[in-house]
Structures are given as C-alpha cells and as structure tokens.
Amino acid sequence: MNALKQYIDLYLANRELIDRGSAGALNALRPAACEALSVATLPRKGSEDYEHTDLSAILSPDFGLNIARRHLAIDPAQSFSCRVPSLSTALFFLTGDTFGAADRARAQLPEGVIVCSLAHAAREYPQLVDRYYGKLAPLSNPLVALNSMLVQDGVFIYVPRGVKVEKPLQLVSILNGEIPMMAVRRLLIVLEEEAEARLLCCDHTQGADTPLLNLQTIEIHAGARSRFDLYELEESSRLTSRLSSLYLAMEADANLLLDGITLFNGRTRNEYHCTLSEPGATLRLLGMGIEDDSRTLDNYTLIRHEAPGCYSDELMKYVVEDNATGAFSGRIYVAPGASKTEAYQANRNMVTTPGARMFSKPQLEIYNDDVKCSHGTAIGQMDEKQLFYMQQRGLSLPVAHTLLKQAFMADVIEGVRLQPLRDRLRMLVDMRFAANSSDHDCNTCAMQEQTDSNA
Amino acid sequence: MLTVKDLHATIGGKEILRGINLEVHPGEVHAIMGPNGSGKSTLSMVLAGNPAYEVTHGEATFRGKNLLEMTPDVRSHEGLFLGFQYPVEIPGVSMVNFMRAAINEKRKYLGEEPMSATEFLKLMREKRSIVDLDSKLASRSVNEGFSGGEKKRNEIFQMAMLEPRLAILDETDSGLDVDALRIVAEGVNKLRTPENATIVITHYQRLLDYIKPQIIHVLYKGRIIKTAGPELALEIEERGFDHIIREAENAEKS
Numbered sequence: 001m002n003a004l005k006q007y008i009d010l011y012l013a014n015r016e017l018i019d020r021g022s023a024g025a026l027n028a029l030r031p032a033a034c035e036a037l038s039v040a041t042l043p044r045k046g047s048e049d050y051e052h053t054d055l056s057a058i059l060s061p062d063f064g065l066n067i068a069r070r071h072l073a074i075d076p077a078q079s080f081s082c083r084v085p086s087l088s089t090a091l092f093f094l095t096g097d098t099f100g101a102a103d104r105a106r107a108q109l110p111e112g113v114i115v116c117s118l119a120h121a122a123r124e125y126p127q128l129v130d131r132y133y134g135k136l137a138p139l140s141n142p143l144v145a146l147n148s149m150l151v152q153d154g155v156f157i158y159v160p161r162g163v164k165v166e167k168p169l170q171l172v173s174i175l176n177g178e179i180p181m182m183a184v185r186r187l188l189i190v191l192e193e194e195a196e197a198r199l200l201c202c203d204h205t206q207g208a209d210t211p212l213l214n215l216q217t218i219e220i221h222a223g224a225r226s227r228f229d230l231y232e233l234e235e236s237s238r239l240t241s242r243l244s245s246l247y248l249a250m251e252a253d254a255n256l257l258l259d260g261i262t263l264f265n266g267r268t269r270n271e272y273h274c275t276l277s278e279p280g281a282t283l284r285l286l287g288m289g290i291e292d293d294s295r296t297l298d299n300y301t302l303i304r305h306e307a308p309g310c311y312s313d314e315l316m317k318y319v320v321e322d323n324a325t326g327a328f329s330g331r332i333y334v335a336p337g338a339s340k341t342e343a344y345q346a347n348r349n350m351v352t353t354p355g356a357r358m359f360s361k362p363q364l365e366i367y368n369d370d371v372k373c374s375h376g377t378a379i380g381q382m383d384e385k386q387l388f389y390m391q392q393r394g395l396s397l398p399v400a401h402t403l404l405k406q407a408f409m410a411d412v413i414e415g416v417r418l419q420p421l422r423d424r425l426r427m428l429v430d431m432r433f434a435a436n437s438s439d440h441d442c443n444t445c446a447m448q449e450q451t452d453s454n455a
Numbered sequence: 456m457l458t459v460k461d462l463h464a465t466i467g468g469k470e471i472l473r474g475i476n477l478e479v480h481p482g483e484v485h486a487i488m489g490p491n492g493s494g495k496s497t498l499s500m501v502l503a504g505n506p507a508y509e510v511t512h513g514e515a516t517f518r519g520k521n522l523l524e525m526t527p528d529v530r531s532h533e534g535l536f537l538g539f540q541y542p543v544e545i546p547g548v549s550m551v552n553f554m555r556a557a558i559n560e561k562r563k564y565l566g567e568e569p570m571s572a573t574e575f576l577k578l579m580r581e582k583r584s585i586v587d588l589d590s591k592l593a594s595r596s597v598n599e600g601f602s603g604g605e606k607k608r609n610e611i612f613q614m615a616m617l618e619p620r621l622a623i624l625d626e627t628d629s630g631l632d633v634d635a636l637r638i639v640a641e642g643v644n645k646l647r648t649p650e651n652a653t654i655v656i657t658h659y660q661r662l663l664d665y666i667k668p669q670i671i672h673v674l675y676k677g678r679i680i681k682t683a684g685p686e687l688a689l690e691i692e693e694r695g696f697d698h699i700i701r702e703a704e705n706a707e708k709s
Contacts, residue, residue, distance in 0.1 A: 388505050389543035391527035392536075393557040393613060394564075403556065407547025407596075 003059040004037055004146065011149050014067055021069040022152040024122030025133040026186070033148035036139035043142070052327035052359055053269045053298045055143070058241045063182035063213055065150065066096055087420035089170035089200065090115070096175065096183040097153045108167050113197075114158040115169060118186055121156035128158060132190050136219045136247035136273075143245050143271070147184055147217040154186035154216075159195035161223070168198040168418060175214055175240060176206035182213040189219065191226035191254075198229040198418060208237040218246040222254040224278065229257040229417055232270075233425075238293065240266040245273070252278035252307075257417055259286040261425065262297050263432050272301040276310040287316040288412045290432050291324035291356075298327040303345075305338045305371075314345040317412050319405050319433075323355040331363040334371050341371040349379045350408050352401070405433045456481050456652055457502075457522075457621055462513035463677075464501045471497040473677035474513070479621065482649040486663055486688065487656045489674035490696050495656045496540055498674070499625045503537040504530050518620070531557075532564040534620030534651075538610040538627050545597035550609070553597050554579065554616055561617065582615040586642040604635035611642040622646075623654045628662035640665030660692035673699050 011018065011034055019027045045054035090108045092115060093100035099117035106115060114121065114128075122129045137144040159165055175183055191197065205212055214236075222228055234242060242265065250256060260270055274283055289297040303312045318326040332343045349358045362375040382404050390400040409429050416422040459477040463470060471494045479485055489495050501508050502515065504527035515522040517533060525533065545553070558578075559569040570578070583593060586608040598606050607627055614622055624643065628636055643653065643666050655666055663671075663685070671687040672679045673696065680703035681687065691699070 383543075384507070385543050386545050388507075388527060389539065389545070390553070392503050392531055392539075393553070394528050394531035394560045394617065395553075395556055396528045396560060397526075399556055399560060403548050403553070404545070407545060410547035 003042060003056045004040065004142065006062065007059075007146060007150065008034060008038055010065065010067075018067050018150065018152060021067060021119075022122070023119045024126050025129045026119060026122055026151060029134045029148050033139055033145045036145040037142060037149055040142045040145060049300060049329060051329070051361070052296070052325060053267075055243070055269075058213065058243065058267060058269075059146075061180055061211060061213075063180050063211075064177065065182055065184065066098075067150075067152065069098075069152065087168065087418065087424065089168045091170045091172065092155070094155060094171060094173040094185065096177075096181065097151070097185045099153060099155055110163050110165060112160040112163055113165055114156060116156055118154040118156045118188055119152060121158075121188075125156075125158075128190070129156065129188065132219065132221055133188055134219075136221070136249050137217050137245060141245060141271075143215065143243055144217050144247075147186060147215055147245070150184045150215075151186045151217070152184070154188070157187070157189045157197070157199065159191045159197050159226075161192040162194045164195070165197040168200055168421075170200045170202065173201065173203045173214075174206055175204070175212045175236065177210050177212055178207070180211040180213075182215060185214065185216040187216065187218040189228070189230075190221045191223050191228050193223040193251075194225045195223060196227040198231075200231045200418075200421065201233065203232070203234045203236055203242070205236040205240045208239065211239045212237075212241070214240065214242045214244070216242075216244045218244065220246070220248040220256075222248065222250045222256055222281075224251040225253045226251075227255045229259070231259045231261065231416065231418075231421065233261045233263065234268060235264045236266060237264070238266045238295065242266075242268040242270070244269070245271045248272070248274040248283075250274070250276050250278070250281035250283065250310075253280035253282075254278075255282045257284045257286070257415070259416060260299065261287070262289040262291070263428060265291075265295055265297060267296045269298045270300070272299070272303075274302065274312075275304045275306060276312065277306050279307045279309045281307070281310045283310075283312040284415065285312065285314040285316075286412050286415045288409055288429075289316075289318040289320075289326055290409075290429070291318065291326050292321040294323045294325075296325045296327075299329070301328075301330040303330075303332050303343065305332070305334045305341045305343055308337065308339040308341070310338065311342045312344070315412060315415065316347045317409060318347075318349040318358060319352065319408060320349065320356040320358050321352045323353075325357045325359075327359040328377070329361040329363075330375070331365065332373060332375065334364075334366040334368050334373065336367045338368050339370045341368065341373065343371070343373045345375040347377040348408075349377075350405065351379055351381065352405075402433045406430050457515070457517050459502075459515045460513055462498075462501070462515060463511045464497060464508050465511055466497065466508050470511070471508075471677055472501060475677070475679060477672070477679065479652050479654065481620075481652055483670060484647070484653045484655065484666060484668040486668035486671045487654060487674055487679075488658065488671060488688065488691060488696075490700075491658075493674045494677040495674050496625055497677075499537055499623045499654075499656055502530075502623060503527060503535065528560065529564070531617070531619075532561050536614050536617055536619030536622045538607075538614060538622065538624040540626040540629060542598045542601075542606040542610055544599045544601075546599045548597050550593045550595060550597055551579070554613065557613075558616065578616065582612055585615050585645055586611045587638055588612045603630035604632065607631055607635065607639050608642070611639055611646075615642065615646055618646075619651065621652050621654070623656065625656045626658065627655070628657055628659065636662065637665060660688045663688045675700055675703065
C-alpha cells in the first residue's frame, strides 16, 4: 500500500479548508505538490539514500492534522520555557505548526527584520514570500512534496541587506497531542547581502505516550557575504518521528554554520541539501547524535560545491548504545569548474554494545582538478587503555564510560560559535550521558534543569 | 602492607610472572630492577588490576585484604597508586574534571561527602606546586599534548592528590632529562611518610640517587632472583645484570 495515498485523499477532500487556513504562495504550490506526489513512490527502505529509514512505516499511521486550524488548548509560554541561562534570546514559539504571538520578542529585533508566521508573511509580504518560497526545496523529493501539499504555516525569517541581528533568535517548537498528530511545518529563512543572524531551534514533545510526527522543510537563502548560524536541538520522545529536509543555497562569501544536535528522539531522519553556488562560500556542518534504547537517527548530507574557491567542513559524531541505530550518509559533490575547492568530511562513531548498530557511508564525487577534499569514517569502541588508566585513579567503570562519552563529543561542542550555548550544550551532553535516559521528561526542558555537577 | 606469594600471571596465554614473592611494610621504599622483558611492568599492571592480565596462581594481600578480588578502582580507593610508564592521553577530559571525579569517587567509597569546588581547587593548587606543574596543564585534557616530562610530573601530581598508601612507580625516570628527573624525585620524596610505602621500578641506578630505597630486588624471567640493600644498585650500575643472573642460574643448578 502506498502510504502517501491517505494524505493525497485528505488533501483532495479538504482543499478549501486547507487553503482557508493558509495563504498566498503556500496555497499556490499545493496543486503542483499534489501532482508530484500522486506519481511519486516513497523510496523503499534499503534504496540508495534511504538505507536505514523506512519512510513508509513512519508515514503509514493515521495521523491527525490540524487542518481546521483549531486553537490548541495549551499556551506554550505558560507550560514551557526553554532558557539558556546567560544566553539572552529573542524567543518565539511554534506549537505544532502554529506560530505563537511574539510581540515582546519582536520588539528586540532591528528594524526591517521580520520574524513571523509564514502564512501571515504570505499575506503581508507576498512579493518576498513569492520570490523565495519553494525555490530551493524540489517537489521531486516526496517529503518536500508532502510538506508543500499540506503545510499551512511555519516561520518566516527575513533579515534585510546589511542588518546584523545581535540577539540570537530562539524558536521553541512543541509537538503535542492526545491522539497521534502530525505537524507539517515550513521554515523559510532569507538573509540578504551582508545580513547576519543566529537561530537556535529547540524541538520538544509534550505527552510521551502518543505517536507524533514532525514533517518539516527548511529553506535557507544566504545572500552574498551573509553570516548565519542554525542550531537545531532535538529533545523529543521515543514515540516521536521527525522527517526534516533542509535546503540551503549560499551566494558569494556567505558563511554558514549548521549544527544538528539529537539529544533525545524516537525516529529521526535529517536531510541537509547544501549548495555553495557562488565563489568564496564557507559552510561548517556539525552534527551529534546520542542514541540509546531503540532510538534511530539517520542523517543524510549532500554538499554541492558548484563554484570555485568555496570551503566546507563537516563533522558528524554518534554515540550508539543498547539496541539503537545510527546512520550517516554524506556526500560531497564538486562540480566541473569548481577549482580551489576545499571540502572535508568526517564521521566518527562510538558503538558501545553488541546490540547497537552504526552505518556510515562517506562519499566524494569530484569532477574538477585542483581541489583539496577528504572524507573519513571511523566506528569504534571505548579505548581499554584509557579505561584502565581512569579506573586506576579511582573512577568506577560506569563513571569512566560516561567521561569518555562526554569527551568524545567535545570537538562537536567546540564548534558552536555562541559561547553561552556552547557551555550549556556541554552541560546538556554531560547530563545526557550521566543520567538514565528514561528519566527524560519532555514537559520540562533539559535546558532548564540545574545541577551542580558543572559548578 | 603488601604481601605477594608465588604470583603467576599471563597475558595472551604467555606466562610472564612465574612465582613472585614480595613483602612491603609501611615506611619502606623498594626498588625493582631488571633487564628488559623481565616482567617489571607486568608486575605493576597485575598489582593494579589491569584486566588484560590474568593471574593464574598465587596470592596478593593489601592491608589484610585480598587484592586480587578487587576491581582496579577499589584498589585505588584502598590506597594503591600506579604511576604509569606511558601515561595515557584522554582527549576531551580535562585534568580538573578527571581529578575531581577521582577524588569524589574515593570519598564516596570512604563514606565521605564530595569535596566542594573551592576546597578542590585549593587542593589542586597546593599539590601542583609539589611538582611545579603549570596551571595551564591542569586545565588541559588529561596528558594531551604534554611533553614526556610533563606527563611524568602529572603522574606525581595525581599521586599527591590521591595520597596513596602504596605507590608503584613504573619507570618514572624514563624519558626524563636531569632537571625533570630531580623535580619528579623530589616530588616523590616530599610525599613520603612513615605510613606509606613506595615501589620504584627502574632500569637504572640514576633515579635511585634521588629516591633512596632500603631494599632492592632484581627481577628476571618473571621471578625475583636477588634481594639486597642499596649497595646492590651500585653493583648493577658497575657490572650490569649478567653476573647476578649467572649467579642465580648457578645456584639453581647446584
């Protein structure tokens, strides 16, 4: 059975209702998305880029969608606050796919900067949204087509030419539902020439007993000489599935950092499609996955060097324990003519139990001479010599294990360009390894929990 | 304090220790010397409980308790310290966090409260000065990027932090220049008390100019073939191990 059919039927039966709950460019793309989807088949588990993610199984359950735009009974700001101490952010909320009112946060932003509901933006700034919406994420990707067919809202971030947003933006996304629910979200991020901003996305789940699905598509347009950091921190529940497709295009001398941190999850598939389309672009792509129990994390990355003189550096690290599964598929593509490309990719993994599985597929495709490229992967266990040394100094084996796992993630944490976030992340990772993961409660943000372990 | 009786141990099925007998009392300094491959490092690893080695026969008691039944961390809590010949680098684990974990694990074992952060930092400062360890090194990852001399000084610094009852120093002099050797040896001497004991494992007499042992053992092919006073070290320095080995072999034949 085609898992997509129920969604196509849902769309065809509710087109007007769906359109009414959204606007402009989002509605305009729906018919094409539906058409693309009706001839698409979901990639089977085991096929080239989906070796370890079963999209059909993830999409098959009968998820509810809030297409009637009913207000959810929760007030995220009331029940939830995600703070990074000593990191003052302009804080925005997304509940399901609904953007929360955020006048106070907005007041902290420089003039001309827009952070708002995507549907609202499609009405208020149609020229802007029309110009950028759906331009990077192709409908040939069934996840993008599904998102484009059903999405009604999300977030629009626009930083005009030359404007620097000093205060980091923080977007707290909350999934919840009494019944199995699916949130279809879209993030459209536009940085014009020389614009600068940083965004921290914290993804949470409330209600750990219900299967929930987050289907999100992110499009990032990075203008010439712009600078942008995106930190995505997933702290969801075991019954949560996340299918995220990120598309990035970088113009000349743009400088970006993408950092995907999976602390707690259920089943996650993150796709990063990054194109360095003009000379001098610099991309640092970082990722970290901590997988235990029977959690699954599959990161797929494609970095396309299409212009000369661009630089990319990718580092993904996993700790896989119990019966968890980690997968990494990374490809660097250097197009003909992209001379003086520098592209590096590393995937390092620690697998601690016989039941844990890690799959790694590093790939380089180079169609030009005069480039510096490297890729490497390593899967290993903890070092016996280090363990004995630590035990000799009095550390019990579990404590030594925890320290080595924490240490393993140190270089990924070092890559964070926001000092307070770096410190906080270090603590979150320490806590993640030190505590039993079943203690994790998504109703309280780990960002809030205080321990004196780091005092 | 430490009693070892007829200890045999293997690694990878190969017997390295073939009947070690050793008795160490509080306040004593012993030196264990011997040619390469005689089993000196193996003895230190076995006493510290390295799981790579298997004890096949014999016994070892430490302060009346069966040492061989204890895990390496419990041996450490009981007061046994091993200064490694090759201290291990642990990238990503800071010296401060490592030492704090070590101190607090020991306190937990002894039923004491964890040490406060201020108390701990004060202790670090105090002990660092014993071996002139740079404060920058203490804030770095364990042994990572340390020079040979710094690694050895770091071993003695950790020994000072943990205040062991019995310290086994495995080739602490190897790779050290004269100045570093003096600093390390002086550190060891400062830590000596009538209650604790030290076993120094070394190739050379050189270290013993600084750390004065009362008892010297010569280890050969997994057995202690000779035990004598400090004069034995001088004899070895002058004439090498060969004549002692011959002597022992002749004694065995007759």
